[in-house]
Amino acid sequence: MALSQNIRRADINPFDHHRIMKSELNILLIEDDPDAQANLVDILGHDGHQVSLACSLGDIRSLGIQPRFDLVILDRRLPDGNVEEALPSLKSLLPNAEFIVVAGFADVESTITAFRLGVTDYILKPVHPDVIRERVARIAHEKRVMREMHRQQRFADQMMDTSEALIVVLDLQGRVERVNRHFTEVMGWKENTLLGEDYIDHCIPEPERARIREVFQATVAGKRSTGVRNGMLTTDGRIRQVRWTDSTLTDDDGEITSILAIGVDITDIVEAQDAAARDHRLAAIGQTVTGLAHESRNALHRINTSVELLRLDIPIESESREEVDSIARASAELQNTLEEVRQYAAPIHLHxxxxxxxxxxxxxxxxxxxxxxxxxxxxxxxxxxxxxxxxxxxxxxxxxxxxxxxxxxxxxxxxxxxxxxxxxxxxxxxxxxxxxxxxxxxxxxxxxxxxxxxxxxxxxxxxxxxxxxxxxxxxxxxxxxxxxxxxxxxxxxxxxxxxxxxxxxxxxxxxxxxx
Structure with a gap:
């Protein structure tokens, strides 16, 4: 906020770098009494707070103050209004600020009204230094705790969004509470379509659901599982292989509230392993079939030649002709089987x-x-x-x-x-x-x-x-x-x-x- 002759930063020694660096709160002091103003500035400045001054409510409204203040300390009665009338608009102008009202005297009705309007504290004049310092210190502590919580939440959100692991949070009934961005990118599921839905029914292939439910129930009971591999259904109907580590999230009392599952997509690894194993099997099959085909070719040729000779000697209407035809069919089936196995085992070269x-x-x-x-x-x-x-x-x-x-x-x-x-x-x-x-x-x-x-x-x-x-x-x-x-x-x-x-x-x- 640009400071003017109406709203100004309280004077601080420009060489007092330590005081500026350890500043706790940005405080707006609205007070028209110069003595009370000076007293509060001295008390607050001593504890390292940054203090800006205003003499009336009009100063605040006319300058369109920016919502950077953590705390507003204001006299209940100012030249252009009182707290009960001004608080609603001040709170909209300063949504992140706490409010402390300082009053020369107070009645029960006005005090209750102020608290209903969202005032954090109500202090009577003359202001005792220890009282105002204790109240402001408490607010500063709460602000620090909130900032730390927000920082940790941002860190957790960034970890969720930037991690290349698949992250799923489930409630104790197996319903989806949260998935991270990488999960949605790999699986195709949008978070808003999964929230509140049964994770296993939506994301796990049907043949594996019973096994994964057993793993989930064991995790709910407090047993940590790691290295669990299962298929995951994507929105386009494909199945990806994921290795999971499951653990529990607890509240302050140590009670389990949610299940955290962190997975690594190993589809490419599994496919490469399967391909290597398949190639090994195909090579073995190919060698076996090549040997069989070589050994069988002459025998099948002799069988077919003999069958043709028998067909020449045996009339079609003869009962023996059916047996000869059966031998021919068996020979053809064996030859087709050998050829089919050979085709399966042979390398595929595309033209x-x-x-x-x-x-x-x-x-x-x-x-x-x-x-x-x-x-x-x-x-x-x-x-x-x-x-x-x-x-x-x-x-x-x-x-x-x-x-x-x-x-x-x-x-x-x-x-x-x-x-x-x-x-x-x-x-x-x-x-x-x-x-x-x-x-x-x-x-x-x-x-x-x-x-x-x-x-x-x-x-x-x-x-x-x-x-x-x-x-x-x-x-x-x-x-x-x-x-x-x-x-x-x-x-x-x-x-x-x-x-x-x-x-x-x-x-x-x-x-x-x-x-």
Missing amino acids: RESVFLHEVWRRVWGYLANARGNRDAELIEAHCGCGCPVDVDVLRLEQVFRNLFENSLAACDDPVRVRVDCKCDGQEMIFVNVEDNGPGLNAEQRQKIFHPFFTTKARGTGLGMSIVQRIVEAHGGDVQVVDAVGGGAKFKMRLRKPDSVNVTLCADSKVKADA
């Missing part, structure tokens, strides 16, 4: 070219015409106007759609409806959903669907979906399985668009099975 996705899946659906036979099967398409251009290895991507379509045809009873939705995000990714109207997958099947050798079919190697995952990830994308609306299985893929491609507009359409 990319820019194509439109709908051209790829339509071609694959056409390839499966014999597999569909006379079944009531329909492919339903829905894609954005750009046609969804991608940079992919076409043969590999055809294999992805072939495996997905074959699984749907095997799982669904007629009528079979396979829907492919495809749309761009306007930037660099394309989202592809393939869903069917079959029985869908249970929780265990969804969790294991991409595991090698896991299958829901009566026959098969269980490598089809593992191959799909490897091909999609080799393209820099990802794939996951969710429940389709109304039942069935739904596979969600993300693929990267090419840097530049000629875009052709296409309309939504339906492709019939007999097309």
Whole structure:
């Protein structure tokens, strides 16, 4: 505040640096009696407070005083008004200040009114130095405590906002009280959408919820947990792996009030470890399959040759012909199995070219015409106007759609409806959903669907979906399985668009099975 002849800083020795440095409070003294003014300035200045002076309420209002004062000491009766009339406007001008009223005499009614208006203290004249010093010292102490609390709160807030750890505070029922900025950035959840919600139901994948509730209850009971790893659901449906340390927050009496969870996102580490383990397994599988294929090739060739010779000698109508055909089918199945395992174990080297996705899946659906036979099967398409251009290895991507379509045809009873939705995000990714109207997958099947050798079919190697995952990830994308609306299985893929491609507009359409 600029000081004028009306409001001025009380005179302090300019060479008394120690007194200025240890100043406790910024005090505004409103007093029109020069003797009382000088007495209070001397008392307050001696304790290191900075004192500014005003002689009337008009001085304050006319200068538009800034709200920098910690304390206002004012005479109850001033030339242009009394405290009861002036306090409401003074408090709005000085929202951070405490108020002490000094009065020559006081009646019960005016004192009660002053306290109702927010006065901190009420002192009678003549002012005893020890009284005013004690009252001001108490206010200074309270201000210091409040400043320290605010400082610690700001520090805690800054730690929460700048930490690259995931921080979650829960109440004792598991509801979210607070999350930090890094949590919202990594997981996509906005704090205001999570506050008051059950943390485990919203953020933990369903298969892990029971285990995490046990950990939470143990923490509520006072047991500190560390190194707990679990998946975390993001708003886009992906799962990130986080390692947590949980502890309790307590009140002044030592009672537990909240649960503090601090986590580190280890998704990249887990994926790197899984990839290394997978590569090791693939190398072992590849070596094994190569040896098997080498040893089996001649035997399978002899079997097939012998079968063909037998077919020449045995009439079609003969009962023995069925047994021969069974041997041929078994030989073909064994050869297909060896080839599928070989494809799974072999390194993926991509030969990319820019194509439109709908051209790829339509071609694959056409390839499966014999597999569909006379079944009531329909492919339903829905894609954005750009046609969804991608940079992919076409043969590999055809294999992805072939495996997905074959699984749907095997799982669904007629009528079979396979829907492919495809749309761009306007930037660099394309989202592809393939869903069917079959029985869908249970929780265990969804969790294991991409595991090698896991299958829901009566026959098969269980490598089809593992191959799909490897091909999609080799393209820099990802794939996951969710429940389709109304039942069935739904596979969600993300693929990267090419840097530049000629875009052709296409309309939504339906492709019939007999097309």
